[in-house]
Amino acid sequence: MATLLQGVGIASAFSASTSLDSKKFQLRSLSGRKAVINVVRSDASLNLNAGARKAGRLITNAVAAKGDSSTASTSSKPGHELLLFEALREGLEEEMERDPTVCVMGEDVGHYGGSYKVTKDLAKKFGDLRVLDTPIAENSFTGMGIGAAMTGLRTVVEGMNMGFLLLAFNQISNNCGMLHYTSGGQFKIPIVIRGPGGVGRQLGAEHSQRLESYFQSIPGIQMVACSTPYNAKGLMKAAIRSENPVILFEHVLLYNLKERIPDEEYVLSLEEAEMVRPGEHVTILTYSRMRYHVMQAAKTLVNKGYDPEVIDIRSLKPFDLHTIGNSIKKTHRVLIVEECMRTGGIGASLTAAINENFHDYLDAPVVCLSSQDVPTPYAGPLEEWTVVQPAQIVTAVEKLCQ
Amino acid sequence: MAVSRLASSSSSSGSSLVKPISAALSFTSSLRRSLSSSADDSTTLTIETSLPFTSHNCDPPSRAVETSPKELMSFFREMALMRRMEIAADSLYKAKLIRGFCHLYDGQEAVAVGMEAAITKKDCIITAYRDHCTFLGRGGTLLEVFAELMGRQAGCSKGKGGSMHFYKKENGFYGGHGIVGAQIPLGCGLAFAQKYSKDETVTFASYGDGAANQGQLFEALNMAALWDLPAILVCENNHYGMGTAEWRAAKSPAYYKRGDYVPGLKVDGMDVLAVKQACKFAKEYALKNGPLILEMDTYRYHGHSMSDPGSTYRTRDEISGVRQERDPVERVRKLLTSHDIASEKELKDIEKEIRKAVDEAIAQAKESPMPEPSELFTNVYVKGYGVESFGADRKEVRARLP
Numbered sequence: 001m002a003t004l005l006q007g008v009g010i011a012s013a014f015s016a017s018t019s020l021d022s023k024k025f026q027l028r029s030l031s032g033r034k035a036v037i038n039v040v041r042s043d044a045s046l047n048l049n050a051g052a053r054k055a056g057r058l059i060t061n062a063v064a065a066k067g068d069s070s071t072a073s074t075s076s077k078p079g080h081e082l083l084l085f086e087a088l089r090e091g092l093e094e095e096m097e098r099d100p101t102v103c104v105m106g107e108d109v110g111h112y113g114g115s116y117k118v119t120k121d122l123a124k125k126f127g128d129l130r131v132l133d134t135p136i137a138e139n140s141f142t143g144m145g146i147g148a149a150m151t152g153l154r155t156v157v158e159g160m161n162m163g164f165l166l167l168a169f170n171q172i173s174n175n176c177g178m179l180h181y182t183s184g185g186q187f188k189i190p191i192v193i194r195g196p197g198g199v200g201r202q203l204g205a206e207h208s209q210r211l212e213s214y215f216q217s218i219p220g221i222q223m224v225a226c227s228t229p230y231n232a233k234g235l236m237k238a239a240i241r242s243e244n245p246v247i248l249f250e251h252v253l254l255y256n257l258k259e260r261i262p263d264e265e266y267v268l269s270l271e272e273a274e275m276v277r278p279g280e281h282v283t284i285l286t287y288s289r290m291r292y293h294v295m296q297a298a299k300t301l302v303n304k305g306y307d308p309e310v311i312d313i314r315s316l317k318p319f320d321l322h323t324i325g326n327s328i329k330k331t332h333r334v335l336i337v338e339e340c341m342r343t344g345g346i347g348a349s350l351t352a353a354i355n356e357n358f359h360d361y362l363d364a365p366v367v368c369l370s371s372q373d374v375p376t377p378y379a380g381p382l383e384e385w386t387v388v389q390p391a392q393i394v395t396a397v398e399k400l401c402q
Numbered sequence: 403m404a405v406s407r408l409a410s411s412s413s414s415s416g417s418s419l420v421k422p423i424s425a426a427l428s429f430t431s432s433l434r435r436s437l438s439s440s441a442d443d444s445t446t447l448t449i450e451t452s453l454p455f456t457s458h459n460c461d462p463p464s465r466a467v468e469t470s471p472k473e474l475m476s477f478f479r480e481m482a483l484m485r486r487m488e489i490a491a492d493s494l495y496k497a498k499l500i501r502g503f504c505h506l507y508d509g510q511e512a513v514a515v516g517m518e519a520a521i522t523k524k525d526c527i528i529t530a531y532r533d534h535c536t537f538l539g540r541g542g543t544l545l546e547v548f549a550e551l552m553g554r555q556a557g558c559s560k561g562k563g564g565s566m567h568f569y570k571k572e573n574g575f576y577g578g579h580g581i582v583g584a585q586i587p588l589g590c591g592l593a594f595a596q597k598y599s600k601d602e603t604v605t606f607a608s609y610g611d612g613a614a615n616q617g618q619l620f621e622a623l624n625m626a627a628l629w630d631l632p633a634i635l636v637c638e639n640n641h642y643g644m645g646t647a648e649w650r651a652a653k654s655p656a657y658y659k660r661g662d663y664v665p666g667l668k669v670d671g672m673d674v675l676a677v678k679q680a681c682k683f684a685k686e687y688a689l690k691n692g693p694l695i696l697e698m699d700t701y702r703y704h705g706h707s708m709s710d711p712g713s714t715y716r717t718r719d720e721i722s723g724v725r726q727e728r729d730p731v732e733r734v735r736k737l738l739t740s741h742d743i744a745s746e747k748e749l750k751d752i753e754k755e756i757r758k759a760v761d762e763a764i765a766q767a768k769e770s771p772m773p774e775p776s777e778l779f780t781n782v783y784v785k786g787y788g789v790e791s792f793g794a795d796r797k798e799v800r801a802r803l804p
Binding site: 103129130132134135137139140141142143144145146147148149150151152153170171174175179180181182183184185186187188190219220222242243244 | 526528557558559560561562563564567569570571576577578579580581584586587588589590591592594595596597598599617618621622624625628629780781782783784785
């Protein structure tokens, strides 16, 4: 079976990316992009230079620490504070203003403003055709979005809950992922499929699906998961500008995170992981909501004397094995914390990829903490037990570091 | 099911006297031409279709179709070419040069040719897997067809698509889809993009009587009607969904009525002039009023695909009966000879030319090389980012995804 190994073409970008010294941010201009926007490498280095010039380096970063508290941005330049769903909306709005071929379709995105308010007021601004309210027909409106993308429109299809997109699996797998290949390169499908998934607060089994595990084998698509307002906006913009079909996974419980993000325009890279907390003892790989459980556990671990390195992998397909590999070469221990189920989840693939590529650097087997292989129950305590909790993360790290 | 009959039975040899072919055939302008090989394209002939149109919720177009000798000659040439191509594909399949699935269109040529005559290359056509002739009609070459069927580099999808994935983006042919019914939402997406860009063009989304029972058809139809998309859904009703006759699969085999609030038209799909008239009417209608369903009453001589003999669920008498009485190529041949546009000999010469062209194309296609191994990895993504892909053997087949 084929695995993906990433060799990102940037030379020497990672040599000392984990230290807390002043670091220059590497500017990477991707071919084909207009030179106005800066693509920001997201290192967790502290910001030091004052101000940010548009044409120069954008030196801002925001590290969301944990939970729902607002983060004190380390940027000296004042940005603006907003919630994650507003960040998504800002990204979407900026892209729709910039490019008239960007359009949104989904259930209740128009007049209602989006069930999570991501598209609030966009229909008033851009009209009903560009922010299209569809009937409840996921298979067909995803197919429609793909058909429109075949002609060059950049559609953003919203699934009200990622779980509903199971109905559109045929369209996503066969048409979205494979048309570029089976047509010999004739058709591009610059579509973005986005929506909230993951385990919420007692939503029940059918509304707590983690679809990244089902979609990860489809060739031809990219998958990214956002976790903070900063990376939500950046990933949304990057996904819309990408020529490949991108599936953007949001999380139901993260929509109300508050953070300060820069005022300038910025686009993140779809294929990179984010260094949340550099460390020395163990590499913890995570994404989406579990990032916050990990950071909570990290506080406890730091108090106990451990120094975990936390990486938010962000790019679920393909994995940013460059960042991950450099981290493993430093710490030699890996813990994966994910919300997918144990069988066939993102963690399972990541474990396989790490074992294949970095086996020699490991001092201990890769430990993967995932949700239980059960349908998510409704009862509160039961639901808590299906998902990985910070206490379990602490225990796992302690065992790993013995 | 009713098989329409021409009033006169079997072939009549052409003579210089004008002979009425069926009781419904009438001429309104002078048609007697001298027997010359070049037909004058400034004359218009008005020929009545053999059957009237039946309509649902709309006014049917007139039975009198305007055409010209030049157009009739081109119909004959194209249909004979398609017929010859499909029969050649049959032999190639039996010689194991074509593998996998091969769905042949012979018998249904009038639908492809008639549709082309009514539209431009800016309009879009999307169809299912029985797409060889539609591709040819959209400007594909014989070489591209045979090379793709045999999996060679010169094929329209570089050999990576196969029989069911023919595409020609610049001529508005969007394929070529293997999953039954999945192309209908794609077709509505194409129509959505046309409406979005205000192109004044339409999309013809074809499907079969088997696909007419798919839910996504009705979902897409609802959306197309809701937003007045210029989509024309064409049901190519050849009365058999693989091995299941239409009366065994559909409670209501009146597919043109199934749109309910969407008007429909039933057309004799073996009569190229009727198809042309219906498509012209449909294009005008769709640009003003939104979607329309066309049901083409047609027939396929081969089985569902090359692995299906085609005789286990229907009698050979039925097949030969249709071939004798409704064959589209024969019908045009009779029109041409009875109107003295061409003699039998000229038509036979044309067929000989066609045969030669097909043989040459096959020979040329056989010379075309198989795709390079590196082609395995091209066109997975539009813009690569250096991901490597390798299979079980890390030395042999390994490449960066471009």
